[in-house]
Amino acid sequence: MSQQRSEKINNRNASVASPPRICVVGGGLSGLATAYRLHRLLPEASISIFEAAPRVGGVIHSERSKDYLVDHGADMFATNPPAAILLCKELGVVDELIEPLIEGRGAKIVNGGLLEALPEGFVLMRATQLWPMIRTPLLSIRGKLRFFMERWIPVKRNQGQDTQDESIGDFVRRRMGHEMLDRIVAPLTAGIYTADIDRLSMLATMGPIAKMEATHGSLAKATSERRKSGEDSVERNSAGARYSQFRAFPEGMRQLIESLVTNLPLHCIHTETRVTSLTRSSTSGWNLNVTTQKMERCESFDEVVLATPPRVTSDLIKNISPEAANTLADIEASSVAIVVLGVKQAQVARPANCFGFVVPLSENRKILACSFASQKFSGRAPADRILIRVFVGGAMQPELLQKSDLELSELVREELAELIGLTGEPELTKVVRWHEAMPQYHVGHLDRVKKIEGELAKVDGVTVVSNSLHGVGISPVISQADNAAKEIAARY
Numbered sequence: 001m002s003q004q005r006s007e008k009i010n011n012r013n014a015s016v017a018s019p020p021r022i023c024v025v026g027g028g029l030s031g032l033a034t035a036y037r038l039h040r041l042l043p044e045a046s047i048s049i050f051e052a053a054p055r056v057g058g059v060i061h062s063e064r065s066k067d068y069l070v071d072h073g074a075d076m077f078a079t080n081p082p083a084a085i086l087l088c089k090e091l092g093v094v095d096e097l098i099e100p101l102i103e104g105r106g107a108k109i110v111n112g113g114l115l116e117a118l119p120e121g122f123v124l125m126r127a128t129q130l131w132p133m134i135r136t137p138l139l140s141i142r143g144k145l146r147f148f149m150e151r152w153i154p155v156k157r158n159q160g161q162d163t164q165d166e167s168i169g170d171f172v173r174r175r176m177g178h179e180m181l182d183r184i185v186a187p188l189t190a191g192i193y194t195a196d197i198d199r200l201s202m203l204a205t206m207g208p209i210a211k212m213e214a215t216h217g218s219l220a221k222a223t224s225e226r227r228k229s230g231e232d233s234v235e236r237n238s239a240g241a242r243y244s245q246f247r248a249f250p251e252g253m254r255q256l257i258e259s260l261v262t263n264l265p266l267h268c269i270h271t272e273t274r275v276t277s278l279t280r281s282s283t284s285g286w287n288l289n290v291t292t293q294k295m296e297r298c299e300s301f302d303e304v305v306l307a308t309p310p311r312v313t314s315d316l317i318k319n320i321s322p323e324a325a326n327t328l329a330d331i332e333a334s335s336v337a338i339v340v341l342g343v344k345q346a347q348v349a350r351p352a353n354c355f356g357f358v359v360p361l362s363e364n365r366k367i368l369a370c371s372f373a374s375q376k377f378s379g380r381a382p383a384d385r386i387l388i389r390v391f392v393g394g395a396m397q398p399e400l401l402q403k404s405d406l407e408l409s410e411l412v413r414e415e416l417a418e419l420i421g422l423t424g425e426p427e428l429t430k431v432v433r434w435h436e437a438m439p440q441y442h443v444g445h446l447d448r449v450k451k452i453e454g455e456l457a458k459v460d461g462v463t464v465v466s467n468s469l470h471g472v473g474i475s476p477v478i479s480q481a482d483n484a485a486k487e488i489a490a491r492y
């Protein structure tokens with residue numbers, strides 16, 4: 001924290017005798033996790049959460065529909081980094097968590113209209129086993145030779161720095177060739193970030209891999225070193241073993257949101273309450289204008305946590321910290337639709353026998369990825385049924401989101417008819433749309449985050465917590481919320 005800022009805060013706190021009044025704007029995971037940690041660290045503090053929507057949870061929501069359990073957004077979380085699993089322990093729900101089913105673990109990639117297994121031991125952009133790479137039909141002989149040359153490709157050095165940001169596309173083309181990028185890495189990464197691989201930042205999304213190149217000279221040499229030290233034991237074991245690092249809730253990810261809410265002070269959550277402006281109060285602290293269905297009002301707080309999407313946050317801070325606001329507005333977010341289908345097993349002529357598959361752009365298809373939710377976790381569908389979630393749109397095909405729900409579900413059914421032999425009417429069809437919900441960590445993202453946080457450090461009492469800064473996954477979001485709450489608590 002800057003000296004200027006801590007002096008201002010100390011002066012202000014000297015005049016704040018009563019427990020701090022803290023407002024968290026946005027009741028998604030970022031906001032709820034920050035509020036929960038603040039409540040633990042400052043039990044005396046008065047905490048209010050203002051959420052514009054009729055329910056909390058943001059992009060996390062689950063519902064039961066026709067005997068299916070449908071997650072509208074996230075359906076599982078990684079136990080590494082450990083913030084999410086540690087939070088579940090604290091909330092007393094860790095024993096309820098379920099692990100992915102054993103049978104069918106692994107992902108496939110569409111290759112010439114067929115589903116081919118991801119080579120055993122392949123992790124994001126690293127092959128921890130050689131033999132599966134030699135045998136995979138996903139690459140041509142030329143593509144494989146280019147991939148195996150990676151060990152001898154020189155490290156990119158820039159102006160004396162070991163690494164400088166570049167896109168994932170540039171990194172993989174440079175080190176492993178375009179086939180490896182197009183056929184394997186791009187669809188896998190696009191499946192996670194729904195992104196344009198030629199704009200996605202290597203340092204912000206694959207930092208440890210960039211570091212391996214800088215430290216060892218190549219990913220192949222880094223992998224040899226890690227094999228000797230046993231660091232890659234889980235990755236090498238099998239694609240299936242890696243799935244034991246994920247967890248879900250028996251009633252869907254909404255249970256995480258409910259557990260947080262249960263552990264927050266009573267009546268602190270105000271739904272259908274939209275914050276429209278944030279201004280410095282004439283005494284100390286901040287004034288928030290809020291609108292509800294019934295009225296507009298102004299409320300004052302000592303501390304404000306903005307856990308809203310980047311565009312909303314940018315708008316709220318534009319008069320307080322114009323530089324931070326402009327830089328936040330530069331962080332784009334892509335939109336995605338999930339077409340959810342519940343079908344009888346007998347309706348699928350060629351079951352994929354995997355947890356899901358991703359689709360390379362070169363396949364010229366209209367779907368990004370497909371997840372077999374009932375194959376991944378128990379309790380998602382009745383015994384003889386399959387619950388399928390298909391992702392459409394993202395940064396590369398945003399125009400598809402202009403289609404109606406009916407058009408989207410028909411398009412998905414046509415694609416699945418070709419890929420897995422789906423026939424007949426689904427007994428459940430649902431289309432979930434997430435508008436600008438997937439932040440895009442483009443090249444230079446880390447510099448943008450540094451700038452935003454540097455500028456905000458000059459403003460006492462306003463903290464930004466968001467999945468658009470330090471990681472989009474549930475665990476990184478919780479970790480960022482914990483850190484923000486600890487910084488605020490340290491001031492009181």
Ligand SMILES: Cc1cc2nc3c(=O)[nH]c(=O)nc-3n(C[C@H](O)[C@H](O)[C@H](O)COP(=O)(O)OP(=O)(O)OC[C@H]3O[C@@H](n4cnc5c(N)ncnc54)[C@H](O)[C@@H]3O)c2cc1C
Binds near residue numbers: 027057059
């Ligand atoms: C489709 C999808 C699938 C995903 N799958 C996974 C997964 O499987 N595993 C994983 O780890 N992660 C996954 N993620 C990522 C993870 O779920 C998100 O990064 C995380 O939940 C984001 O939480 P958030 O609180 O930062 O944002 P949000 O959930 O967007 O919350 C922001 C909240 O702010 C509210 N708000 C907006 N404006 C205002 C205002 N003016 N006043 C008051 N409130 C306002 C919104 O209504 C919203 O509730 C997925 C994300 C998506 C979109």
